[in-house]
Amino acid sequence: DAKEWRAWNIHVEGYPNTVAMDKFAELVKDKTGGSLEITNYHGGVLGNQPDAIEQVRIGALEVGNFNLGPMGTVIPETNVVSLPFIFKDLPHMHRVLGSEAGEVIKQGMMEKGLVPLAWYDSGARSFYNSKKPITQPSDVSGMKIRVMNNELFTGMVGALGGDGSPMAFSEVYQALKTGVVDGAENNWPSFESTGHFEVAGYYSLTQHLIIPECVCISKTAWDTLSDAEKKAVEEAAVESATLQQELWAKRSEQSKQKVIDSGVNYNEIADKAAFQDAMKPVYAKYIEANPAQADLIAKMQAVE
Amino acid sequence: MADKDDGGGAAGAAGDDGGEQGTVARLSRAVTLVNDFLATVCMNLAGIGLVILTVIFGWLVFGRYVLNSTPTWVEQISLLLVVFIAFLGASAGIQEKTHLNVDVMTMRMPRRIKAFLHAVVYLTLAGFGIFLAVYGFKLVQFKWGSLIPLIGWSEGIRVLPLFFGGVLITLFSLGHLLAMSRSGWDKITGIEPDELGD
Amino acid sequence: MGLALLLGLFALGVLIGLPVAFCLGVAAVITVAYEGLPLVIAVQRLVSGISMFSLLAIPFFIFAGELMFHGGIAGHLVRFASSLVGRVRGGLGVVNVFSSMLFGGISGSAVADVSALGSILIPVMKEKGYSDDYAVNVTVTSSIAGIMIPPSHNMILFAVAAGGGISISKLFLAGVVPGVIMCVCLALAAYVVAVRRGYKSEPFPGMRNLFIHAVVALPGLFTAVIIVGGVLSGIFTVTESGAFGAIYAAVVTLIGYRTLTYEKFKTAVIRSVRTTAMVMILVACASLYAYMLTFYRVPSQMIDFMMGISENPIAILLMINLMLIVLGMIMDMAALILICTPIFLPVVMAIGMDPIQFGMVLMMNLGLGLCTPPVGACLFVGCAIGKVRMEKTVKTIWPFYAAILAALLLTTFVPAVSLTLPNLWQ
Ligand code: NA
Ligand code: NA
Numbered sequence: 072d073a074k075e076w077r078a079w080n081i082h083v084e085g086y087p088n089t090v091a092m093d094k095f096a097e098l099v100k101d102k103t104g105g106s107l108e109i110t111n112y113h114g115g116v117l118g119n120q121p122d123a124i125e126q127v128r129i130g131a132l133e134v135g136n137f138n139l140g141p142m143g144t145v146i147p148e149t150n151v152v153s154l155p156f157i158f159k160d161l162p163h164m165h166r167v168l169g170s171e172a173g174e175v176i177k178q179g180m181m182e183k184g185l186v187p188l189a190w191y192d193s194g195a196r197s198f199y200n201s202k203k204p205i206t207q208p209s210d211v212s213g214m215k216i217r218v219m220n221n222e223l224f225t226g227m228v229g230a231l232g233g234d235g236s237p238m239a240f241s242e243v244y245q246a247l248k249t250g251v252v253d254g255a256e257n258n259w260p261s262f263e264s265t266g267h268f269e270v271a272g273y274y275s276l277t278q279h280l281i282i283p284e285c286v287c288i289s290k291t292a293w294d295t296l297s298d299a300e301k302k303a304v305e306e307a308a309v310e311s312a313t314l315q316q317e318l319w320a321k322r323s324e325q326s327k328q329k330v331i332d333s334g335v336n337y338n339e340i341a342d343k344a345a346f347q348d349a350m351k352p353v354y355a356k357y358i359e360a361n362p363a364q365a366d367l368i369a370k371m372q373a374v375e
Numbered sequence: 376m377a378d379k380d381d382g383g384g385a386a387g388a389a390g391d392d393g394g395e396q397g398t399v400a401r402l403s404r405a406v407t408l409v410n411d412f413l414a415t416v417c418m419n420l421a422g423i424g425l426v427i428l429t430v431i432f433g434w435l436v437f438g439r440y441v442l443n444s445t446p447t448w449v450e451q452i453s454l455l456l457v458v459f460i461a462f463l464g465a466s467a468g469i470q471e472k473t474h475l476n477v478d479v480m481t482m483r484m485p486r487r488i489k490a491f492l493h494a495v496v497y498l499t500l501a502g503f504g505i506f507l508a509v510y511g512f513k514l515v516q517f518k519w520g521s522l523i524p525l526i527g528w529s530e531g532i533r534v535l536p537l538f539f540g541g542v543l544i545t546l547f548s549l550g551h552l553l554a555m556s557r558s559g560w561d562k563i564t565g566i567e568p569d570e571l572g573d
Numbered sequence: 574m575g576l577a578l579l580l581g582l583f584a585l586g587v588l589i590g591l592p593v594a595f596c597l598g599v600a601a602v603i604t605v606a607y608e609g610l611p612l613v614i615a616v617q618r619l620v621s622g623i624s625m626f627s628l629l630a631i632p633f634f635i636f637a638g639e640l641m642f643h644g645g646i647a648g649h650l651v652r653f654a655s656s657l658v659g660r661v662r663g664g665l666g667v668v669n670v671f672s673s674m675l676f677g678g679i680s681g682s683a684v685a686d687v688s689a690l691g692s693i694l695i696p697v698m699k700e701k702g703y704s705d706d707y708a709v710n711v712t713v714t715s716s717i718a719g720i721m722i723p724p725s726h727n728m729i730l731f732a733v734a735a736g737g738g739i740s741i742s743k744l745f746l747a748g749v750v751p752g753v754i755m756c757v758c759l760a761l762a763a764y765v766v767a768v769r770r771g772y773k774s775e776p777f778p779g780m781r782n783l784f785i786h787a788v789v790a791l792p793g794l795f796t797a798v799i800i801v802g803g804v805l806s807g808i809f810t811v812t813e814s815g816a817f818g819a820i821y822a823a824v825v826t827l828i829g830y831r832t833l834t835y836e837k838f839k840t841a842v843i844r845s846v847r848t849t850a851m852v853m854i855l856v857a858c859a860s861l862y863a864y865m866l867t868f869y870r871v872p873s874q875m876i877d878f879m880m881g882i883s884e885n886p887i888a889i890l891l892m893i894n895l896m897l898i899v900l901g902m903i904m905d906m907a908a909l910i911l912i913c914t915p916i917f918l919p920v921v922m923a924i925g926m927d928p929i930q931f932g933m934v935l936m937m938n939l940g941l942g943l944c945t946p947p948v949g950a951c952l953f954v955g956c957a958i959g960k961v962r963m964e965k966t967v968k969t970i971w972p973f974y975a976a977i978l979a980a981l982l983l984t985t986f987v988p989a990v991s992l993t994l995p996n997l998w999q
Binding site: 421422424432433435436453460461463467469474490496500506508513525533 | 576602813842
């Protein structure tokens with residue numbers, strides 16, 4: 072009889088990842104001739120990402136659509152994608168993940184019980200704030216910027232001369248509106264859907280973080296599949312990723328347009344190298360703390 | 376507290392099972408004494424936790440506005456403290472009988488059935504405590520290698536209060552059971568009404 | 574079968590007198606085992622349920638309220654209210670309601686409100702010839718103001734149970750108007766009953782004394798200004814404002830009123846820990862329970878079920894209100910917020926209700942549940958303080974229930990009652 076799997080996804084109905092995960096479930100059913108059925112639990116109803124990662128590792132869940140950012144505390148190899156400016160742009164990220172460096176990251180995930188099958192996009196994160204356009208590193212100086220919970224991000228803002236302040240995501244809108252923080256950083260769709268653009272009028276395309284997402288299968292569940300089933304599931308994941316990337320690009324463009332139409336002041340960065348240079352102490356500190364990853368970082372940087 | 380009668384079996388009533396009765400009663404009294412002490416320690420530790428929680432949040436605001444540098448550890452430590460306060464306080468609540476329960480049905484029952492149901496309640500609580508201790512410990516082990524962002528401590532620390540809470544809940548529930556075997560039925564919720572929360 | 578186990582074991586636990594939090598926990602753990610899911614996941618849900626940033630404000634609100642209570646602020650508020658509104662017939666009844674409204678800005682809990690104000694006002698009312706059932710009824714029903722008027726930790730529980738998408742500041746603002754409307758209805762009920770029973774008014778103490786009482790009460794009332802104002806003005810986040818409120822409460826009672834001794838401070842801390850732990854263990858177990866409800870897809874099935882009965886929004890809202898009232902009669906507020914929000918919120922959103930408005934309906938409805946037999950924490954505490962049997966008070970409580978129901982219907986069917994303030998501020 073058919074195997075029944077459960078999949079975790081944090082995004083809401085209609086979001087590119089949600090549509091793609093539904094497609095994934097549909098494709099898996101087709102390709103396995105109905106021997107494997109996946110039920111999606113969207114909207115993070117089964118817990119936040121760290122919890123869901125744990126559930127997949129333990130085998131309480133079989134599938135997860137995870138962002139690699141918060142994975143670093145569990146799987147050290149995945150933390151490298153959170154190094155500011157490690158990827159030049161989205162295509163570069165995919166080239167790196169397809170290279171030998173990508174294999175090292177995958178291997179790290181496999182060792183912790185996650186089988187990554189395909190990569191989803193989550194765009195590029197850039198700074199936005201309520202004060203002024205950021206064109207050079209010194210513009211960040213003195214700003215309080217909300218960042219995600221990771222030393223690399225507080226370190227990044229610190230290296231630019233600002234105050235990197237971790238804060239619960241749910242508090243950010245209020246904090247921006249009232250000046251508890253001056254700015255935050257995120258991709259276009261999040262900047263738009265959270266309404267942060269209503270309270271932070273300057274979006275500067277620093278693209279300092281380009282963090283991939285993955286469709287991961289629990290190792291224990293994966294091992295119960297026949298080779299034919301494995302092949303089917305992997306194909307389904309890759310096809311769903313193609314769809315996700317298309318939808319993501321479209322969604323990103325829509326959000327950007329909507330935000331700019333609403334009067335947000337948007338600027339690109341002419342001299343990105345100045346920002347990258349400012350990150351040298353962040354990298355040095357990271358490599359000092361994680362010497363085992365020096366080689367991986369070098370491999371990533373070597374990819375054209 | 377459960378320890379209301381000081382007479383009874385403790386003096387070692389005459390009869391064939393008198394010696395055993397006396398032993399159980401003495402044991403029960405000792406257990407109650409130890410458990411009361413443990414519960415007081417829990418409450419005081421949790422109280423200190425609450426004061427620390429308040430002070431470090433004051434420090435967070437001070438850091439953001441006066442020092443212009445937000446302390447990044449406050450949030451994470453606070454989340455650990457809340458779990459600590461919750462499970463220590465909740466365990467002590469079993470000993471101090473401050474948890475809310477519904478006794479509309481049991482209220483009107485004959486004493487013997489009531490005593491039986493209360494024994495079932497304490498056994499269930501003890502079972503839940505054992506579950507928390509055993510699987511709490513397993514989760515501590517599983518999480519031990521992961522790190523809490525920004526403070527770099529092990530994620531396992533977050534679950535430790537559940538393990539300790541489980542051990543304490545088991546001890547306290549079994550202590551109450553023992554006390555029941557000595558003095559018969561007693562109320563599960565024995566608090567003053569104005570100490571109820573909602 | 575699994576779902577029946579989940580619901581049945583919970584009901585069984587409640588019936589045999591297992592504390593409610595553990596009913597949820599035990600039922601869910603057994604169901605997890607029944608489904609063959611790894612049991613460590615149950616522990617994970619318990620921890621994660623309370624490792625949430627937005628919940629951090631709860632111990633602070635509770636702590637601030639306890640400090641203010643043990644620091645003696647309740648008495649000053651009552652004196653101020655008495656000199657302000659004591660002149661009407663049945664004066665102390667109206668004073669009682671008005672004090673609850675003021676104290677609601679300090680305390681986030683209805684039970685704290687009953688014990689703080691009840692222990693001052695009920696003896697005074699009895700001494701002045703008010704019957705004990707009247708004194709208890711007014712105290713108990715008006716205590717719901719503690720939940721409606723910000724700050725309110727139950728509203729934070731609602732925001733958390735709703736999945737974190739609802740702004741707590743908006744919820745706080747939204748509670749003000751329904752809270753005040755409810756208090757006005759209750760004051761009317763208190764007045765009418767007092768007139769029929771022939772209760773007297775309080776003498777006006779004179780402008781000078783009114784002024785003095787106001788000035789003395791002011792630093793206490795300022796806690797509300799700090800917490801709510803701090804959030805709205807953006808000086809603090811919700812959590813920070815709670816912490817700052819607690820620090821302020823300690824300072825003002827220690828240095829300002831000079832009524833906070835070390836012993837009283839310690840009492841306040843221990844009582845705060847007790848309440849916090851009770852709320853948090855409930856949140857932890859409810860979050861595990863909700864995980865299993867989600868596992869069985871109960872929330873989405875609930876929408877189909879309710880829509881299957883009727884698609885008329887008015888009928889659905891009345892139905893939900895009725896269910897909440899019945900549930901509120903037999904169960905505790907915090908547990909119901911945590912369980913009912915994920916189930917009913919999608920339903921009301923499907924018929925176009927704003928989640929913030931639903932929050933207000935939920936609060937007032939479950940608040941009413943705190944005042945009804947057989948299970949009503951406020952009623953229990955009120956009766957204990959008034960030394961009166963529950964059966965006796967309940968016989969004459971109907972006018973007050975009617976007042977709350979009137980406010981509840983208004984809040985349910987007039988969105989503007991809840992939404993005007995938060996929209997204005999935005
Ligand atoms: Na309040
Ligand atoms: Na009152």
